[in-house]
Amino acid sequence: MTVPARVLAVADSDSYLKWTAGLLDHLPPHWPRRLAVVRSPITPSPEQIRSALNGTDADVPDIVPARGVLHLIRRFRPDVVVLGCTGPVVNVLSRMIPAADRPVLVSGLPGISVPASERAWVFRSAVDLFVVHSRREVAEFTAIARDLGLPGRVGLTRLPFLAPAAPAGPRDRVVFATQAKVPAGPEERERILLSLAALAERRPDLRVVVKMRALAQEQQTHRERHHYQTLWQRMAGQGRVRPGALTFDAGPMRGHLAHAAGFVTVSSTAALEAIAAGVPLLVLSDFGVTAEMINLVFEDSGCLGTLDDLAEARFRDPDPAWCAANYFHEPADEDWLGHLTGLVETARAGRLPQPVYLHHQIGRLAAPRARLRLEVHPDTLRRIRTLRRTVRRR
Known part of the structure; x- marks a missing residue:
């Protein structure tokens, strides 16, 4: 790829922030990148953010509401949006991003994903690249995508935080x-x-x-x-x-x-x-x-x-x-960057497939509730929950 790809990454919780920041470190160094945290009831605290970013090159991210993510997309104009978030949040954000001239959508899971879950793919049905971390996970998630009729690819990389920890004194x-x-x-x-x-x-x-x-x-x-x-x-x-x-x-x-x-x-x-x-x-x-x-x-x-x-x-x-x-494969086996590069070229040629939005069977109000958790400030949500508990008791 002759032109560097611009990458916007969005995380929502401490574990997804750790994974997302580490994934950005695996990108080619000349690719511009931006990291943000979408505001929700599981937004990490300042101390959790510092811990999650430890050992990565990421700067402390801005915390933005869901509509702020769309503002960042309009301003930063990324070629790639990494939705490093829990499944319901990926589902909400992917639906908010306009399908016309959209960026490549990437998501993944921040840890062990065996056995593979159909639900994980259903929430992420609109993404073009699903990043996992072992050959077994690639095989299982690829089979699920095929069964669901999804066009998204499955790419392999090593979990980004599996770097040896340098000894810092006695092991005690x-x-x-x-x-x-x-x-x-x-x-x-x-x-x-x-x-x-x-x-x-x-x-x-x-x-x-x-x-x-x-x-x-x-x-x-x-x-x-x-x-x-x-x-x-x-x-x-x-x-x-x-x-x-x-x-x-x-x-x-x-x-x-x-x-x-x-x-x-x-x-x-x-x-x-x-x-x-x-x-x-x-x-x-x-x-x-x-x-x-x-x-x-x-x-x-x-x-x-x-x-x-x-x-x-x-x-x-x-x-x-x-x-x-399991998770300690050879670097030569990793193909997620090759998939990503090909998808960016496809997007620039205007040939990305239309995103697929599958319905998840987890309750009639699940989708509106997930959207509400991103649109309403967490303090307001906590007050609403407290009021509901008080009403039930009375």
């Missing part, structure tokens, strides 16, 4: 990466905290860190009903654990891994960051290894273990063959 901590969705129940989460506390008591030479995506009062991509820090405070108040046994932190994962002697999670994509950083790890199997637990991909990885293994600091090294098949 164990990092537990939380996941908002699983395990869902407070009892299961308390079992994890008890095993972490047992490890802390047995190994006073190790600092045991609970690495959270957000503090209890902050928003994140998925709602967390039973926050680990809140549960820990309650357990400490009941005398079940020593209050200072664990450290709770929401800072950048890269910094923690640079000091980590071990890593543990139930299903967080941060497990891949630990592998990239050469940190032995455990993916807990006590609650099941299933699609619902978002850890099915770790079968045969050599990393599965139990809470008893955690308490005894028995961490594992992953199987090299599994790594090659």
Whole structure:
């Protein structure tokens, strides 16, 4: 491509912002780019934004309403718009962008996407390029697109944050990466905290860190009903654990891994960051290894273990063959930039296909509610929810 492509990227939550900023770093350096955050109830806090951008070249983005995204498109005139957002937000924004002389639309998922979800494609049915991160994901999402009759392509790249963390001193901590969705129940989460506390008591030479995506009062991509820090405070108040046994932190994962002697999670994509950083790890199997637990991909990885293994600091090294098949492919396998370049040339020739908008079966009011969450200020939405709860109680 002789003329550089102009790229506007839009994110909505902390995890999508981290992914989107990293994806921009993989673009050719001479391509102009702009990053923004669309305002919604899950807009990351200033601290979450700093953490998400850590290790990337991105500047702190502006936070704009949904109509502000259209204003940026008119002003910046991008060749490419990356919708690095949750599915309902991609669906709303893609419908707001005029189909005539439109830019190339790109989207993707910020972490592990096995097994592939039809719903993820349905929300993103208008995009021209769906970016994923393993050969297995490419095959599965390509098959779904074919079954749905979508013209969009599926492109492969490595997860943008899988760069080795440079050692920054002694490896003297164990990092537990939380996941908002699983395990869902407070009892299961308390079992994890008890095993972490047992490890802390047995190994006073190790600092045991609970690495959270957000503090209890902050928003994140998925709602967390039973926050680990809140549960820990309650357990400490009941005398079940020593209050200072664990450290709770929401800072950048890269910094923690640079000091980590071990890593543990139930299903967080941060497990891949630990592998990239050469940190032995455990993916807990006590609650099941299933699609619902978002850890099915770790079968045969050599990393599965139990809470008893955690308490005894028995961490594992992953199987090299599994790594090659899952997220650690050779750079030569990556084709998303080739797809993107071809799509930009197609767009400049006026030959992009008309976007396809599929209807998602998640309730009659789902689409208007998603639009409302982008159009109305989050403070107003919170007041509306409070009023509705008050009316119900009365």
